[in-house]
Amino acid sequence: xxxxxxxxxxxxxxxxxxxxxxxxxxxxxxxxxxxxxxxxxxxxxxxxxxxxxxxxxxxxxxxxxxxxxxxxxxxxxxxxxxxxxxxxxxxxxxxxxxxxxxxxxxxxxxxxxxxxxxxxxxxxxxxxxxxxxxxxxxxxxxxxxxxxxxxxxxxxxxx
Amino acid sequence: xxxxxxxxxxxxxxxxxxxxxxxxxxxxxxxxxxxxxxxxxxxxxxxxxxxxxxxxxxxxxxxxxxxxxxxxxxxxxxxxxxxxxxxxxxxxxxxxxxxxxxxxxxxxxxxxxxxxxxxxxxxxxxxxxxxxxxxxxxxxxxxxxxxxxxxxxxxxxxxxxxxxxxxx
Numbered sequence: 001x002x003x004x005x006x007x008x009x010x011x012x013x014x015x016x017x018x019x020x021x022x023x024x025x026x027x028x029x030x031x032x033x034x035x036x037x038x039x040x041x042x043x044x045x046x047x048x049x050x051x052x053x054x055x056x057x058x059x060x061x062x063x064x065x066x067x068x069x070x071x072x073x074x075x076x077x078x079x080x081x082x083x084x085x086x087x088x089x090x091x092x093x094x095x096x097x098x099x100x101x102x103x104x105x106x107x108x109x110x111x112x113x114x115x116x117x118x119x120x121x122x123x124x125x126x127x128x129x130x131x132x133x134x135x136x137x138x139x140x141x142x143x144x145x146x147x148x149x150x151x152x153x154x155x156x157x158x159x
Numbered sequence: 160x161x162x163x164x165x166x167x168x169x170x171x172x173x174x175x176x177x178x179x180x181x182x183x184x185x186x187x188x189x190x191x192x193x194x195x196x197x198x199x200x201x202x203x204x205x206x207x208x209x210x211x212x213x214x215x216x217x218x219x220x221x222x223x224x225x226x227x228x229x230x231x232x233x234x235x236x237x238x239x240x241x242x243x244x245x246x247x248x249x250x251x252x253x254x255x256x257x258x259x260x261x262x263x264x265x266x267x268x269x270x271x272x273x274x275x276x277x278x279x280x281x282x283x284x285x286x287x288x289x290x291x292x293x294x295x296x297x298x299x300x301x302x303x304x305x306x307x308x309x310x311x312x313x314x315x316x317x318x319x320x321x322x323x324x325x326x327x
Contacts, residue, residue: 023318031314035199035307038192042200056225067214071203149196150189157185 007091039075051138177247197233201226254325261312268305
């Protein structure tokens with residue numbers, strides 16, 4: 001069974017048909033998705049700008065992270081759940097859309113960047129090179145999340 | 160009058176440009192959503208702090224000083240990107256009740272957020288460390304609800320139909 005068969009089966013499920021056919025489910029879940037993703041980006045923006053050194057300079061970046069990443073994760077869970085629901089409306093079409101696939105790839109890249117920051121960079125913030133690397137991670141994160149929003153919008157236009 | 164305005168707008172080079180460049184509308188929408196992130200993020204941080212649910216190590220005033228200016232700046236850029244999106248398709252949003260409802264909600268939500276700032280700083284002169292007044296807390300719940308309503312209205316504009324007899 002190929003991945004396309006899986007998506008074809010998924011598309012035939014009652015929940016998938018409900019999302020695709022209902023006049024209100026898709027726009028409502030889409031609104032929640034926008035609220036969630038703007039909160040992901042808004043909170044991560046605070047953390048990244050602190051990492052880059054452009055704002056909240058009076059607070060340690062670890063404290064800014066501890067506060068704001070809680071909101072990021074909660075909002076990300078909501079964005080993933082609502083995103084998965086939107087995917088159910090047209091699994092085959094989404095799975096073939098290059099912008100949607102690009103968005104998923106950027107999300108993986110964001111996760112990799114975050115992991116690299118926590119495992120490699122954060123323990124070395126006492127070093128000059130560590131602080132420089134933290135700035136790079138913060139900047140990369142900003143670029144990646146702008147890309148995630150952009151590819152999400154392009155997905156909507158090309159589906 | 161709205162008909163005449165939309166007709167005039169659709170003959171401008173701006174509408175022609177936005178219609179011809181396939182990348183323009185999604186790019187402007189991306190900027191629009193990024194600004195929503197700044198505004199809605201700021202509103203969530205401010206209101207959750209006032210309600211005592213977030214960043215309680217910082218004073219309400221400090222959180223307002225940090226996030227109210229970008230919120231206001233974000234609304235200004237949203238007005239600009241929103242105007243460009245209208246110019247890209249003049250016969251769409253202007254003739255839908257929900258668009259005007261959204262504009263009304265934005266004005267009230269912005270007034271609520273600015274009102275929170277005034278109230279918090281006025282109270283701070285009397286007693287800097289006192290917990291937020293219940294009026295400020297009520298305003299925080301209202302403002303949060305209003306900004307969420309703005310997001311919902313924005314998304315739903317694309318799904319509702321226009322007024323009967325409006326230009327297409």
